[in-house]
Amino acid sequence: MPSKQYSAYLAALLAALLLPGCAVFRGDAAAQPAQRDETTRRGPADMPPADPAFDIRVEVADDDLRALVERHNELQRYRAVADLEESELARLLVLAERDVRNLLGTEGYFSPDVKLRREAASAGARPVIVIAIAPGEATTVRKVDIAFEGDIAATADAGARAQRTGIVDGWRLPEGRRFTQDRWSGAKTDALRQLVERRYPRGQVGYSVADVDAPQAQAALTVRLDSGPPFFLGPSVVRGAERYPDWLPERLSWLAPGDVYDQKKLVEAQQRLAGSGYYDSAYISIDPEGDPAATPVTYAVTEARRHKLQLGLGYSTDGGPRVSLEHRDNTVFGTSWRAETKLNLDQKAPLLQTELTSLPDAEGWRKAVFARHMRQDDGSLVTTSQTVKVGLAKLTERYDRNFYLQYDHASVTGAASVDAPAALVGDGAAVSANYSWTGRYFDTLPTPTRGFGVQADVGAGMTLLGERKPFARLNGRALGLLPVGDGGSRLAMRGELGAILAPDSARLPGTYLFRTGGDTTVRGYAYRSIGIPLGANPSGGDWIGPGRYLAVGSVEWQRPILQDRFPGLLEHTLFIDVGGVANRIGDLRPHWGMGTGVRLISPVGPMELSVAYGLKSKQFRLHMTVGFVF
Structure with missing residues (x-):
């Protein structure tokens, strides 16, 4: 063998040894796509030689196909060999044509017209290898056959049948869509994931084939999923x-x-x-x-450690700046009970509270004792209250239940300036027995996009100041999220109703009565500013007291925005809120508010900043909420 030709073969051999995955040792490229992926991540195609022996030009109308062939064609690996013989280069061009066809096949083009030629180099320039491509018609999926084996194919269980239907309906490469190798692999992987994530952890793809009719540019897909046994x-x-x-x-x-x-x-x-x-x-x-x-x-x-101490700083448009200090002891006094104590300092509702809870029993029930001292500044009347609760609570995935006895005492400062009975301003005390039920049926938390939640509270008791009077308290609220269209938009509809059934003279504490307005109720109005007018306030406006009947409603349109730049991060809202408080149902009057806002979707739930105008208050107000609670 002539020395020059021997040198060329030696250089090619060294290149093959030094460049992992070289075609000399790898065989057919289409047969080993996993090896192709590995070599393209670390091979020299990503790092062209400083002085390549030739240039490569890809001529094809589709930009994506051009980028694919430019990056992954096998000729890239031989640009470092400076003394290739003409005969060796001709052989490489033949192999490269087959390789390009395989590349195009991964994108669904199985009958391309591929021609490689070498353009003569001008003086001082490198020769150019031209890859001219006419991809032809893209292959589309003509037929999909998804079948099941194992328990999922034979069981009469409704859940398993729904799972099987979901896999078929959710198939990601349906009839009529362009076939590509990535889509084919992804569709199988997704179907298998849906199989093994519930009931069938041993599930596997028993058989799969993509039967491609290249002349007709059509593909028939067949997948057999073997579920194995169900797991409990x-x-x-x-x-x-x-x-x-x-x-x-x-x-x-x-x-x-x-x-x-x-x-x-x-x-x-x-x-x-x-x-x-x-x-x-x-x-x-x-x-x-x-x-x-x-x-x-x-x-x-x-x-976790037994003790946890947490200092918090915050701000809300309802209460202004806030400083909070929280302490948790998971084995208080050496028992199995937990104590959680919270000190909250803000302008509107500072409080000190503590709660003792036991570990859940075998049925999930906890014993609980709760005590709170709170001061509520409503801008006209200041209510100082003490609350004690003793009861049982059970929390589950879908619903919560609470049975408890409650004692409340409230003293109202400024009531002497109001020409109204103590029963109307919330100065009183009471004891009651209560039941609370909450159901949550949302698709996901803490950022749901569909579903609904319902809460109902029922209580009955006796007032303790003045003449003792029986009473009943009813309160219910609901939230529904309804998707609208295909763009991720939804309607959020919420409502709340409350009623106190008691004689007019019953001195109920203000903590049992109702007021509304603020960030999470009727936007466009100040915190708890919607209530019962009790007369003119010398500093302006009216004295506002609590009432015995409450009605609140809201409709909010939520739609994603800027999804190209910030996918799943931002939403725009438009809303209308309405609410009223009265001592008689017939005296309820609507307080309308409307506005717009922006929601930031965070890991802790939505963070919303909105501006609203109150039609009765005739004021614009800024509102801010963080998280989702129901």
Whole structure:
């Protein structure tokens, strides 16, 4: 072999050894796409040689195809070989044509016209290899056949049937869409994810094929999903429990033996444990090789410290600047009870409160004792109140229940300046028995986009100041989120009704009565400024007292904005609020407010800044809220 030709082959061999994935050793490019991905991430195609032996020009109308071929064609790997023989270059051009065809096939072009030629170099210039491409017609999906094997194919369980339907309806590469290798792989991966995330952790793709008819530019897709057996949760195994009982993670997780395996619920349970205050972190897993009828659930937890002290600074348009100090003791007085104490200092409603709660029992019920001292400055009357509650509470994924006895005493400063009975200003005391129920049926928290929530409170009791009188208190509220169109817009509709049924002379404490207005009720009005007019205030306006009947409603349009620059981050709102308070139903009068705002979608929930105009107050007001609470 002539020395010059031997040098060319030696250079090509060295290039193949030094450049991972070179075609000399790799074989057909289309047969090993995973190797292609690896080499393109770390190969010299991303780092052209300082003085390449030739240039490459790709001629094709589609910019995306041009970028694909420019980046991944095999000729890029030989630009470092400066002394290629003409015969070797001709061989490489033949291999490169096949490689380009394989590249185009990954984008759904299986009958392209690909021609490579070498343009003669002018004096002092490098030769140019031209890759001319006419891609032809893109292949589209003609038929999709998704079938199931295993339990999911035979079971009569309604949940499994719904899961099967969801996989078929959610298939990401439907008939009529352009076929690409990425879309085909992604559709299979997504279908498998939907299979294994609930009931069937052993699910797998049993068989798949994309049958491409290149002359007709059509593809028939076939996928067989094998579910394996359904899995149900079994006994719990806890690791890392020292300070708190080892049975606590299971009770706080709301997972129970016999539940259907659901990956989403396990993740939510992890978040619930991490947010419980008893654990800094938690990881919940099952053994996919365990007994499907009762697979053990492993809780790996890192326990939180016994004490936590937190200082907070904040601001709200209702209460102004705020300083808060919170302390938590998870084993107060050496018991299993928790004590949470909070000191909140702001202009409108400073308070000091503490709550003692037990650990949940086997049925999920907690015992609780709550005490609060609060001062509410409504701008006209100042109400100082003391509240004590003793009861039982149960929190679940969808609903909360509370039974409790409550004592309230309220003293109203400034009442002497008002020509009205004490019963009308909220100066009184009472004891009552109460039941509260809250149901949450939203798609996700803390930033729901659809669903609804309902809360109902019922109480009955006796006043304690003056002549003792019986009374009943009813309060209910609801929130519904209704998607509108396909752009992510929705309507948020909320309402609240409240009523006190008692004799006119009953001296009910102001904490039982109703006032409204502010950031989360009727925007366009000051905090708790909508109530019962009690006469002229010498400093301007009217004295405002609480009332026995409440009605509040709101309709808000929420739509995403600037999604190209900030996807899923910003929303614009338009809203109309209305509310009224009265001592008789027939005296209820609407207070309308309307405005607009911007919502920032954050990990802790939506943060909204809005401006509203009150039709009765004839004022514009700025309102700010943080988080989602229902």
